[in-house]
Amino acid sequence: AQSVTQLDSQVPVFEEAPVELRCNYSSSVSVYLFWYVQYPNQGLQLLLKYLSGSTLVKGINGFEAEFNKSQTSFHLRKPSVHISDTAEYFCAVISYNNNDMRFGAGTRLTVKP
Amino acid sequence: GAGVSQSPRYKVAKRGQDVALRCDPISGHVSLFWYQQALGQGPEFLTYFQNEAQLDKSGLPSDRFFAERPEGSVSTLKIQRTQQEDSAVYLCASSRDPTEAFFGQGTRLTVV
Numbered sequence: 001a002q003s004v005t006q007l008d009s010q011v012p013v014f015e016e017a018p019v020e021l022r023c024n025y026s027s028s029v030s031v032y033l034f035w036y037v038q039y040p041n042q043g044l045q046l047l048l049k050y051l052s053g054s055t056l057v058k059g060i061n062g063f064e065a066e067f068n069k070s071q072t073s074f075h076l077r078k079p080s081v082h083i084s085d086t087a088e089y090f091c092a093v094i095s096y097n098n099n100d101m102r103f104g105a106g107t108r109l110t111v112k113p
Numbered sequence: 114g115a116g117v118s119q120s121p122r123y124k125v126a127k128r129g130q131d132v133a134l135r136c137d138p139i140s141g142h143v144s145l146f147w148y149q150q151a152l153g154q155g156p157e158f159l160t161y162f163q164n165e166a167q168l169d170k171s172g173l174p175s176d177r178f179f180a181e182r183p184e185g186s187v188s189t190l191k192i193q194r195t196q197q198e199d200s201a202v203y204l205c206a207s208s209r210d211p212t213e214a215f216f217g218q219g220t221r222l223t224v225v
Contacts, residue, residue, distance in 0.1 A: 099169070
């Protein structure tokens, strides 16, 4: 079965600084990859997804992620963060031969003024 | 409605009590998923339906957990004889295809 590892449980950064949230996955078959954001007491909101094609994927709120098949990674980046980006971020994977989505444990991004 | 609706939003249950959590998916969405999210953790897969058929229930943690979707629309997750370790947020998601899942806001279950 597929699995996801988010390498950082917490990432504190200052406003307007760049940020990278790391995600590695494991699967014996090809995968679809996702990043979701969760604000307090809210459900999950899709930031971006990689299905095929260009390995650089742009999402909402200025986020982007790059799929690296050789390193089995899908790191999320933003060049300049805002206070409002403070939230929990989850990386997720679906294998081509499976329908259920598997999530990482999450990274809490805290943006400080 | 326009999105996935879950009810109740919050549920407090005494240990040993049975609970039922409801999910109204987006109209026309064939697939429905249940996840359990413990405090500080990522969502953990519980079970998956395609229409009324429960195709995967490998994530259900014990036989106290039961899910159904009898008419291929609304789904109910039932937990019998709740225990403290069942305290979590239960998330429901629906989709027309696996790459386009929409999540509800979840039901926060607290077992006291």
